Every structure is written in C-alpha cells, then in structure tokens.
Amino acid sequence: MIARFLLLASAAGASIITPSAFAQDAAQPAADEVQQPNVRGDVIVVTARRRQETAQEVPLAISVVKGDSIEATGNFNIVKLQQLAPTLQVYTTNPRNTSVNIRGLGVPFGLTSDGFEQGVGIYVDDVYNSRVAAATFDFLDVSQVEVLRGPQGTLYGKNTTAGAINITTNQPTFDFEGRAELSVGNLNYKQAKAAISGPLSETVAARIAIASTTRRGTLYNVTSKRWINEQDNLGIRGQLLFKPSEDFSITLSGDYSKQDPECCGTTFVRVGTTQRPIGRQYDALVAAINAANPGRNYAVPSRNPYDRLSDLDSNLNAGNKIGGVSAKIKWDVGPGTLTSVTAWRFWDWKPENDRDFTGLSVVSRSQNPSQQDQYSQEFRYNYESKDVDFVVGLFGFKQRIDTQGTEQQGADAARWSLTGANAANPATLQGLTASNTQYLKADSAALFGQLSWKVTDALTIQPGVRLNYDKKSGYYERVVTNAQGQAISCTATPAPGTIAGTTSQCGVYQPQVSAPSDSAWNFTYDFNVNYKVTRNILAYATYAKSFKTLGINQNGLPLNADNTVNYDASTVKPESVNHFELGLKTQFWDRRATFNLSAFRTEIKDFQATVNGGQFGTVRGYLANAEKVRSQGIEADFKVVVSDRFTAYANGAYTDAKYKKFTNAPCPPELSGGTITTNPALWSPAGQAGTATTPSYSRPQCDISGQDLPGVSKWAFSYGAEYNVPVTLLAKDGQVYLGVDGNYRSHWNSNASPSIYTEVKGYALTNFRAGFRGEGFDVFGWVRNAFDVNYIENLQVAPGNTGLIAGQVGDPQTWGGTIKFSF
Template identity: 25%
Template sequence: MQRFGLRHQCALGALAGALAFVPVAAQAQDQAETDQETGLVDAADVDDSNVIIVRAQGREQALADVPVAVSAVSGELLEKSGVSDIRDLNQVAPSLLVSSSGNEANGSARIRGIGTVGDNPGLESSVAVFVDGVYRSRSGNALSELGPIDRVEILRGPQGTLGGRNSSAGLINIYTAPPEFEFSGYGAFTYGNYDAIKVEGGINAPLGETVAARIDGVYFKRDGFYNDVTNNTDVNNRDRYLVRAQVLFEPTEDVSFRLVGDYSKKDEACCAATFVQPDFAPLARIDTSINPLTGRPNLDPFNRPNGGPALTSTSNPIVPILLGLGQDPRALSQSTFNRDIYPTAGRSYEGETEDYGISGELNWTFGDVTLTSITGYREYSNNQASDTDYTTVDLLYRAPGPNAGAREFKTFTQEFRLNGTAFNDRLDWLVGAYYANEKLETRDNLRFGNDYGTFASCRVALALAGLLGPTAVNPGNANCLSAGGQGALIGDPANPLDGALGPAGDVVVNGLNILSQVKDVGGTGDIYNQKSENFAVFTHNIVHLTDTVDLTLGVRYTSETKDFDATFGNDNVFCPQQRALQGATLLNPAFLANFPATSRGTLQALGGGLLALSCQGNSTAELNGVSISDTRDEDEFTGTAILSWKPDPDWLVYGSYSKGYKAGGFNLDRSALSNPLFLDVTNLNTANLQFDAETVDAFEVGVKYSSRKFGFSIAAFRQEFSNFQLNTFNGSVFLVQNVNGCGSDLGGGDRDGDPATGACAVDDVAPGVIAQGFEFETSLSPIRDLTMTMGITYSDTSYEDNLIGNDTGAPLDPALRLLPGDNLSNAPEWVGTASLSWTPPIGNSGLSGLFFINARATDDFNTGSDLLFGKEQDAYVIVNGRIGITGPDRRWGLEFWANNLFDKDYTQVAFNTPFVAPQQTYSAFLAEPRTYGVTVRAGF
C-alpha cells in the first residue's frame, strides 16, 4: 500500500485548516448547560457534577482519571453529528471505523485497524458492542436506530479483564438516556433528500417519589441510494423503527434498579454494488512478468502499476462473455459511483430484520461494597434476499423469504460485580462473574442462476481458446462451444484419437454439457445451529501505592464451549454426474496413462476445473439430507497490569500491558468442508470448519492532561496478534483462516500460488499481525458557548513479512499471497477528526444560535481483505455540518444539516465479482452520498 505522503499530509492539513485552531478529541467531557461536550470549563460556570463519568474500569470514574485509552462522546455531540447508528461514530472517533457490505447484519467495527470482516456469523466481533451493559452478539446487530443517547464510550485495545464479552481490539459501550424524576417530553421531525422522513419523540414521567419511567420512539423512512434500472425500484433504502421503554426504581439511596425493554424492525432492500471502473482503479494492466521470489509467472492477471484498460474493458476476456449472456453494457461503462445498477430481472434485495430484548441493572450499596447485576435477554433475526453476483447475468441468487441468508440469535447474559475498598481505601477491589448463553441458527438458500451453467462453461471454453482458437467460444450455445470448437474437440466420431485432445476431447465436451445444466439448482435450505456457553470469573484491583501512584492488576479466566450441527438441503444433481465422469477419466490415473506425460497435468486441470465449477462451494445433491455435528472447548487466561502516576491533579501518566482474546469457532459455510475435488460425503471432516481463538498481547503508554478549559491525551501502543482470524472472499467462496507469522524467512513460499510451500516449524511460529502507533486527542472550551475538539490516530497495522496459516506452521492459503508485509484492509495509517460547536446567545431574547461542523480525514487504504490491486481507496475527507436556532429554555429548535457536505465519493469495500474473479473484475459497496435536510424540534 502507498505510504502516507505529501498529499495525505495536505488532506489532514486541510482538515485542521478548515477548523482553524481547533484541537481534537475524544476526551469529550460535559460542558455545563450549553453543549456538555468537554467538561473543561471554568470552575465558576460548572461544578464537578458536569465532569463526564465513565465505567471503563467497571466502576464510575472521571474520564481524566482513567489510565486506559478511552473516548467518551456525549449525547449532545452525537445529536449534532447526526449519529443514528454505530456507523456514524466514525465521524467523532479517529481510531474507529465501522462499515457494512453485503448485508445490514454484516457490519464490521475496527479499532486501530483491527476488526472482523465478512459475512460469516460464526466469527465473533473483534470489537464488542454493548448497549446499557448488555452484549450485542455481533457488531451488525447494532446497525439500527439508537434513539436518545446519554453517552458512548469507545475503549481502544484488547478488553480481556472486566465484565462482558472478551474482545481482542476494543469495545463500544452505548448508554441510552435513562429515566429521570422530572416530567418532560420531546419531539422532532426531519425531512431530507431522497424523500427522507424521520419522526422521533418521547416522554419521561415520575410515577412517584421512587419510580420514574420513559418511552422513546424513532421512525425513519427514506428512498434508496441505488436506482435498480432493471427492476424499476430502489435499493439501500430505509424503513425502520425503534421503541424503547424504561422504568427506574430507586426505593432508597442505596438501591437502584433500571429495567429496559426495546423492539426494533427493519423492512429494507440491501445491499447493492457497482462495477469498479477507472475512476476508482484507474491503472489496470495485464501482468505477464515473472515473480522474482518464485521464478513463476505472476498469478494476478491484472495489476495497477503502469496503466492499461479498465477492469471492465472487452480486452478482459470474461467481459464479452458477460455481454453475450445479457449483461447490460451501461453497467460496464459508467462511473464506479454512478448509482444506477443493472441486476438480473426479477431478483430482489428485500430483507427483514427484527431485534428486541429486555434487560435489568441492579446497583445495591451496602456499607463500603456495591453489588452490580446486569441481566439481559435478546433475540435478533435477519434475512436478506440478493442478486449475489451483482450483474445482469443470472449467476447466483438468494430468493426472498425466511431462509434467505438468514441468521437468528437468542442470547442470555448475566453479569455480577462486587466492588469496594479495603485497607483504609488503599485497595479499590472488584470481583465478578459473567455467563452468556448464545443460540445461533443460520439458514441459507443460495442457488445458481439460470445463466450459471453457460457462464461457467465459457470459463472452461476460454481456457481452451488458446488450443482451439477464439472462434471456438460461443456463449449463445449452452455449453459455450461453437460448432467448430465442439467439432475440433470431438473430431471424427469413428476415430476417438482424431480430436484436438484425443480421447479426452469427448470427455471435455460431455463435461461441458453436464456443467451447462447447472441452472437454478443449489441450496434448498441449509441449516446451521451453534450453541455457545461462556463462563468467566474476573478480578480488577487498583492499589494506591502512594497518594499519586496506582498499580492496577486484573485477571480473567474464561471457559467457552461451542456445540455445532448442520443439515444440508441441495438439489444440484449435476455435481455427482460430473464427479462420476471426471473420476473415471480426467482425474483417473489409469485413463491419463494413455496420454503423454507432458499432457497429463493439463488434462487433469481441465477435469478439476469442470468438477469444481459444477460443485462450486460444495453445492451438491450428495449432501442433501446429510447432517454433521462437532464441539469445541476453550479455556483462556487474560488480564492487565497498569502503573499510573498523577504528579498533580491535572496530569496522569501511565503504562500498561494487557492480554486479550477472541473465541475460536466454526465456519458456518459448507464450502469449507473440503475442496469439491476431494469431498467425501461418507467421511466429512468437520475439523476443516474450525478456526482457533485469536489472542493479542498489547503494550501502551499514555499521558493525559485536564484543566478547566483545555485537555489532551496521547497514547502510544503496540499490539501483537496471534491466530488472527481472517475471513476472505476469493471470488467463489469465503475462506476463514488463522494468520500467524514465522520467525524464519520462508523464501517467498507464502507469496506464490503453491499451497504446499511456505510451511514453518512449530517452535518458530510468531504473531502474524502487528498494530503500532499513537493517538492524540485534545479539547478546548475557551468560553461557555464554544467547544472545539480534534484527534489524530497513526496506526501501522500490518501483516508480518513471513506468514503461515495457523499455529501448527501450515502454509498460508494462496488466495492470501499478497498479505505478507502489507497493511491490513480498511486500516488507514493516518486518520484525523475535528469538530467545532458554537451556540451563541442572540441578544436578550432567550434565543441561541447553533453552528456545528465536524470532519474526518482518512489516509488511503486497501478495502479488500485479500489486498488485491484495484481495491485501494484514496485518501478522502468527509465533512458534516449543522446550523440552526434554539428557542428559550430549548423548548424548540430549527436546524438545517448536511452529512458528507461535499458529496465525496468513496467505497466501503471493493471485492471480487462472484465467479468473475479469476479475470479480476471487481465490484464495490459504495458509501453514502451527500444527504441534507431540515429538523424541527420541540420539548418541554
């Protein structure tokens, strides 16, 4: 990847310049009465109750006193930033990146460049998300309206000590606005472009001296950002709502109980993609050079360095095939960021998401000890239809319905904490236990489309074109062979040795005829079930060695059990036919013995290709009705040690070590069972579905300063990941692999196309991913009505130079050969955020103005987890703004706002177009364009 250079420095410079002297920050402590965003205000204007309190260490502490890297963002700042779900947090936290791709349920959060990618719910999130202390099973489960928020805490680095779920990269704690003992209500109406309508409102009421209740609701509807030209509809729309009800019971000063129930639903079409064009990947060329590391030709047929045709040019041999099968040519010539899409006629992206739950938090203080109990139960379900190849040609699809890529979570969690002090307050101790029971069911009905058989046959025919000539290919015929091409293969029927491939010619033609019939077949209802039980005990203790020096020690023991079973439904009867044909011929040594030794490898590759294309992803009727099961157990110790020093009340200096962990699990995808060539349904190896736990050793030093009007924090970190869990789409299937490093030089064995090269001795295995860098955050509140924040993150999050597949020293999968020595995907080295909020009074009328602007500048990065060329996103800056007027006592307000103010085009993820990938044609999930509108508020 291109390193941070002058133009990227200029991008960050422009960000800083646009906001003048704005210092940044996620320190965000509440400012009195007005913005309540920084808490760094004159003591005459605010008392200590306005300093933001966080629970980053399991007990309530002032943010400036917490010796960990944590960003705390107030509800007011979130409202001004237009935050409605966790994706919008990108704009206020430079170390965080949240994106989504092929399904609303597949949101991925990254902190310091580390996150879990892909569509596989078997992988847990590297960044855990909690709402009111209750774990959301996957990051994507929080991609819904949040409603009124009290604050958000973003903890950076591994979280492997305190309550809740272990996470290897960080966590996001969202605290919703609680009930209060004062009667109040609010309402807001928003109208924006794309016919966006958002209605939100709520009421808070005391129900006596000890009970208060509130109810909040949000409804949001908006047209889609994509125009489906083929089916005359729109995609990536919004149609969702949230209702949340709460009761707060405080019978005494020592007892508090909060009960929260919520329900949300989405009926939306998601998620479309466009072809990658020269405006995103402008420098494509065919690369026929020799790899100096291996002495073999480069395997990537398209590369970026020296210019050439567009990825969708007809010089790419697969493109004329697509056009011949009905691909709308407009999709191949328009801009990457033209949001007209041309999917298959009749295919849909419609989906439904339902999320609800109930939780209760009890805090009971008796003497010097406080008991905290957080109990939660949640159910989440999602299904999403799709034209899964994103082309006009009908190659792969999921039909709408309850089995369309469906996932359902039922999660029960229980956490207990006891904390108090001892030894004359020299020890602040905390002990606790955590239990989670998660039941996950996924269902899928992924099927080959009506054009798949001919398209796949053309893939083979193109390979034969060098032998038979280009006129041998004709996508107008089912097997993609012209009459001349078929005749050249078969030759004289009376003479089996007469064809271009001798007796193998008849086999190839018969194989193509079988392959061409793979149409509208595939999954009829694959069902995967996984039950996870997680139990942990932990302790986190702060020892006050002196009045200014603290030693924090924490340890956690986690026991994890996962039980897995699956039953497959499939009607692809052509895969078994192809297996029988090729097993008797081109994959049979006795048959190949009739050919010269120099030809056997080519013939074997032809047979393997015909079989793999007929059984892509292990889609075969051989699995119909077959069931498998397995179980795995894990035990892990994690913890932290922190030494901190407060030389005076305004300064904090600290250094820390922590060990984090993310559970292993099962790849919930039948394609991982085996290579289709070697699939044996009588002896399915479920071990192939397992991946190991991810662990991280993290080191950090930091300094924080907090005064009445100004504050900053700076942290330097290094994180070493072992068994890093990577999920990569290779154009055909998703690969889930643990990634490690090797202490010895592999001589390029991890960078070639040979799956057998690049092994490492077990005692030489080392961490495979290193994240290191620094974070700087600052805030300034020179006067009551002005708040400015800024933050900069530099993170070199990279793979090591010599990579292996797992901790046994097995070689890396060839699809990942570009990873060694490069940055991780979606891991920009430099990110900066800034905001300015000014709420000046207007005369003596009681009115006040509002001017708010924030920005995020991002260095360039590769969006593809395989790091293939052509998936790199250039540096960009996103600016949001809001201007308005507020009435006396904030009883009403009128605001005009815009997100992505300058309508910057950029992508969330670029990926290999399904089944077209060997010719390196890419597609991209685009980020949102400019949105703008007006909001009217009222309250009492």
C-alpha cells in the first residue's frame, strides 16, 4: 500500500513524532479543522487516496515525523531517523554500504551488491530511489517523513516487501514565504538552511532551498594526524509549479547533493580466536611482522574503541554526488485524478577505503567508484465515489550502474596472508592488483490496482493486485596484474596476453569473468478488511502475498575450497513473502490520547541474505538464498496531548526475526579458518585455534537455522515530551519550552552469520533542548547523547579469518544552539 501515503498533509501541532493514529477524528475533517490546532490532538490528514481523510481511517501501521520535529531533534538524514522510529533499522559503514530495514527485513545486512532490490522503498516526492546510497542525503526543506511498515506495492510504484520511507518536501506556494536556520555546536558543527517560495505570476510559483552541514570527525587517525569520519554535505533543490486551473498542475523539480568527507574509517574493537593455526591469528601475525622489521614495533594506538583512535594507512574518501529532475502532472478528470510522474536520477560514488582495517600495509588500496543513471515513469488513475474507490496504474523503471574497482596488496601482505618462504618475501604479493570492470542493467515494469469497497458505513474491503516483470543483466571482469603490470592467469593454460600466476598470487586474487542475466514475472496480491468499531476505534486485518525479484552477484563471486570460482553463486532466487497483520487504532479522553497497536508475522522463502566468506579474493559480502526467514512482533504507539502546554509520546516494538532455515551459510569467524572437512567427527570447537600438533578442522558451511537475523534488536523504544510556558521576552510574545527525547535498542549482531565476536550491546540515548519561540522565530539550545553514552554503530569482521573485529563508534555527546526565522 505504498501509494496511499506518498502525499500527506498535516496541520499544526507540537508533537515530535506522530504515529498514524494521531488524527483528530475518524470522520472527514472540515477545512478549519485541518488548519487550526486543537487541544484534543493533532489533525493528521492523508490525501494520498485523492481525498481528505484522517490517518486514523487508513488501515496501515505508519509513523509520521514532521519537518519541525526532524530539525528540533537533529535527525537530519535517514541514518539518524531510526532514533525516532523503533521498527526502523539503519546501519552504515559508508553511504554505499547502508542497510535500511523495517521489522528486520528489507536490504540484506552487510556490504552492498548492486544486483539486488531493496525491500524498503525510499521515495522523495513520489520518485523512487533505487539504491539506498542514493538516498543518504541530508533532509532538505522537508515537510514530513512517513515510515510505512509491511509490504507495499499494490497501489503504484516499485514493489517493496518490508515497507517504505516516504519523504515529502515543502512545495511551491502562491503566497510569498521564506525561512532560514543556523546551527552551531561543538566538534566545529555548522549547519545552515534556507528556503524561499512565492509566485512568479498568477499561474506560476517557485521554491528554492539550500542546506550545508559540516562537522569535524569523531575518530582521530594517528597515522594521518587528522580527524576522520567528518561531515561535509551540501544540497540544493528547486521547484517550479504551473497551475493554470484548480484541475490541472505541473510541478518541475530538480535537486543536487554533494558529500565529500574524509570517511569512513574504523577503529580496533576486539580480537576473537578463530580456528586458524595459532601462528596465523591476528596478534601472532602482528608479532611476526614486527620481528621481520626490526625497530618497527607496530601496535594499534588503543584497544579501547571509545578512545576514538585509529591508525589506518590508506586514503579515505566517501565522495557522494546525488541529483536528478522530475516532472509531476496532476489532472482532475471527472470523479478521479490522473497523475504522471517522470523522473531521471543519478548517483556518482567515489570511495577510498582501508580494507584490512589496520595501520599495516596489507591491502594498500581499495576503491570501487560507481556511476548510476535511473529513469522511471509512473501513470496512475484514482477514482472515488460514495461506495467504491480504486487506483489503477502503470510503472516503468530503467537503471544502469557502472563500476570500476581497484584493490592492491601492500608490503605486509605476504607476511599476513602466506606461510613459509613466500611469507618472508614481501615481493611475493606487493603490488599485486585486481582491477574490475562491471555494469548492471535493470528493467522493471508493473501493472497494479487496488479497490476499496465500502460494504457498510463501518466495514470496508480492500483487495489489491500487481503484475510485475523484472530483467537483470550484468557483467563483471577482474584483471589481475603483478607488480610489473603483467596480467596473470590462474588456469592450467594461461590465456593469451597473460603469464601464469603463482600459487600465492592466485590464492589472493583470481581473474574472473561472469555475465549473469535473468528475468522473472511475478503476480502478487493483498487483501485488507477494516472495521470501524466506533467513531474512535478502527480495527483491521491484512494478508499480503508479495515478492522480491531475483538478484545477481555483481561484485565478484566467491571461491570454492579448491580456489576455483563458484559460478553457481552468480544468481539468487526471488523471495516469496507471506505477510499477516492485525491492527487497532484508538483515541480516547476526548481524543487527547491516541493508542495504536499492531501485530505482524512475515514469512519469506528464499530470503536474499548478504553473507561473508572471509576471503580476500572476493568482495566480503555476496548474496545467497536462505531457505526460510520469519519476522514477527508487536508494535505500540502512544501519544497524549494533556493541554496546549504539555505533550508526550512513547513508541515501542518487539521484533523476533530469525533464520528459520539456513543450512549452507558461511560460518562465523569462530568456526572458520581451519582445514575444511565434511566429516562432522573432526570439526573443532568454536574458537579453538590449531597448533602444530593438533590442527583445527572447520565446516565447509554452517547451519545457522534458528539464529537471529543480523541488525535486529528484539526491543526498541522511543519517547519524548515537551512542556512550554507563555512568556514575553525582549518585547516578544512567545513560549519558553523544554523538550526531551530518547531511544533504546537492545543488543543485536552485526554479522550475517551471527558471531560471538560481533555482538553489539544495547544502548539508550537521551537528548534535551530548551528555547524560546514565537511568531516567526525559534531560538533553542540542545544536547544530544546528553549522558555521553559509549555505543557501537556497527562491527565488521576483517577478511582472512585472523580474528580482527573493527567497528564504528557512535557519536559522543554533542551540544550547540539553533536559530530559526520564518516569514
């Protein structure tokens, strides 16, 4: 049901986050209700079904975060947004490698491949963003953000299996208005925003907005003597509205965002013992490198990640350019509305990474720059009458991504990766370079529709269907060259123009060529029944049969145990999704209080998981199918508007997301690194290193059935409250206010095959703000992570099964002030 909530219009209110139930009435609101605040609660008006209706009437779990609340709480991008929405999980190691999940499902957690689809759709003003990385921009002139939970797609747009994040920006106005905002804080934080809107003629209006954010990094690199993981963001958006009549309008939009930080580095977190020989574990390898280089005495600057020290020796960069143009046409035709949305978007990604996560020169260079173009066209027609409403439409999508990658071995690579005489000679691997060229072509088309039949004044039945076609074709070529620039082969007979690579070289990088291609038709449907028990109570039940289309592995294929390429892993099957949900939306205490409750169960066959093989010779993450996954849980949203002076909210979620069956998953580090055997009687205990007399034996794959999905906290809560007092200050009438908001997430695991070494502890964050606001202005100070809680945002397993675990620590306490003006 994605289309219903792409356009949401809200009224004034002081709440921080507004669940869907924070609507005034179940009946259609009058015009003055839409615009005027009321002590009984906020009026949240949904117009996505081409008529005004309160959000309480919509049978779907949805949370709405208003633009003012985003600014007040400092949650200025999707990554930060999870602090306000408990069922949203966003994890990132850099903009490209960002996972956005709802209820534990969506994008495969871990390093990203271009060959899969998102399970969580990200939309900006009706335009679908195909890659999560292309939506990591700062929120710019945003009206509100909606987080929709559960499968979406039978109304219009791209199909998504877990939910959607819909971002609605402020639109051009025929009344002149403007706003400006400036924030400064510690860590050299500076953020400036401005927007202006008004008429160019009686039928044309325009709006332009710009924003800039900079901040010093939070991790100090002792090698480069610089703070890294900084923020350096710039964004601009322009819109032109042509409205010759009330029945017809055209909106032209263009936007451009640029991010150019020195990012994204990691720090040492811990070492865990694997099943590798004891001399091939992290600490032993560091000792061997120091012994081979007298006087070097390498050691990490700190083994406490909260000292915020790193010693990465490779260049770091996370250059990200995002932009595009769109044209939206709306035409009221008789009892319905015809809408066309045409869009082109681009994404340019220029990274540099330190893939070995250390100050040693193991991998001296690692980068995979990409360029994406996407085109989308959507037509839909919405009809409404007293008893029957429906939406029918067409969606077309075309995408191409080109990537040029380079990875190179450094002076310490031989000692790190090899044994015997080869390990003692740095030239064995130094300068060995893997250069890859790849592209992905993806085409998608869909026919969709949903009917809403009002059987009685209380009972409504809503069936929906979708017919979808997807085609993906890719190409991947890796050329491996030695230090002299000669291309090598790893086959018995070298290919023309190449020389035979050594066993050591081929054990690290192997030339590869693959060209996976596949297509699939899918027919899906959903069925919703909702019943208005009373004026202020709505109950609903939903069943959805959904899918995520096929995927292809675009970043190189894993190797078999004999170091040959596993071409069977080039494609992954589509996901098959069965979703069940029950919900209750209520209001009471003269509608001053709102309480929503939903219970869900989602079962997925052939779940597309990102797995980690621990190899240098491939990208660490690649796609594989888990036989079955299940996510189930309960969500609750509560808000109370006690008076014009005080409001509060509390939202919570319990999510139980597990691999129900995944029998051939890569093993976690504690069960990896030993001699591979298929004999269960020889398998060594977890974390038992091999010795000269007692080697350790590892499983070829692991059965992780019954274990939790990565990135999912079982318990998540968010809360907030605000109290204000009317005062006159400096001859200005206004309100002095104090606000608090916070969130808690229980522990979770950050490895696709859950590991005892990648368990992330739960944490709670608390933020305060206090200020003075009146008509046209707002001045306030803020403290975020007020109690300076130490917490980890993500953990990564270093390649090679050495036991090294690196991570990214969360922001420390930050503080500052903000001034806002509007007219």
